[in-house]
Amino acid sequence: MISFKGCHFPKPVILHAIYFYLRYSVSLRDLEEILAERGVVVDHATLSRWVVKFSPLVAIEAQKRKKPSAVSWRMDETYIKVRGQWTYLYRAVDRDGKTLDFMLSEKRDTVAATLFFAKALASSGIPLRIVIDKSGANGAGIKEVNKILKRFGCPTTITTVRSKYLNNVIEQDHRFIKRRTRPMLGFKSFSSASATLEGIEVAQMIRKKQFGLEGSGFAQFAALAG
Known part of the structure; x- marks a missing residue:
């Protein structure tokens, strides 16, 4: 359960404001x-x-x-502008389009890809295959993860599949994130961008009915907050 101790507004008011901002195309001043x-x-x-x-607490x-x-x-990454510079939002969905994990990175290289895959495996288990585009860094990241799995005695080896057609699922899924971030006109700091994007991803997971919870989108968001 997330603690709201010390806040000067009731928990439902805070959660309503956060969910409304994450889910719909409004600015903070509009929401005010x-x-x-x-x-x-x-x-x-x-x-x-x-x-x-x-x-981020709700995302956990x-x-x-x-x-x-x-x-x-x-798996694929999309571009997000922070402080006037492009950063990279790594994202993974399963074959049915359900969101698995996400990570904002200042760099797009093998180290970043490996960190993302390790994070995704920790939260979503080990897949049999991961479909990527032609990115060499992402392919190298999967190889590094397979080495780590082997080192820990895991018998599973993740197969890398390179297919533009099969990856259309996640490329289409990027649209929902871009649709929400576009009115924000970029973020002022990396930490605030990362935190906000985590919330936006959760709002989209609710839209995709990934939690088995009942009620409206806000009711599910509030249930996740405890």
């Missing part, structure tokens, strides 16, 4: 006005702090409670 019309006076800077503080709970995934994955 929307809340004010409903009698909740809170400035956009406070709203931003809520998003950055609580989104989401990874614990998501449904099991298929053993065939699709």
Whole structure:
């Protein structure tokens, strides 16, 4: 359960504000006005702090409670602008389009790919195959992960499949993330970008019905928060 101790607003108000911002194309200033019309006076800077503080915590709970995934994955990265510079959002979905894991990185290389694959395996188990594009770094990352698995005595070897056609699933899935981040016009810091993107990914996982929870999108978000 996520603690809201010390907050000057009730938990439902905070969660409503965070979920609304993560799920829909509104700016923080727009959200400030929307809340004010409903009698909740809170400035956009406070709203931003809520998003950055609580989104990663909800994402941790989401990874614990998501449904099991298929053993065939699709992996790719998309571009996110931070401080006027392009960074890389590594993402993986299974063959059915269910979100597995995600990681924002300042670099796009073998080290970053290996870290992402290790993170994804820790949260989602070991797949039989991972479909990627022609990226040499991603292929090298899978090789490094296979070496680690072998070192720990794991009998499974992950097969690398290079297919533009099969990877259309995740390329299409990027659209939902880009649709939400586009109105933000870039992030001011890497840490705030990473935290916000984690929350956006959770909102999309809720849209995909990955938790087996009942109720509205917000009700599921609140349930993840505990």
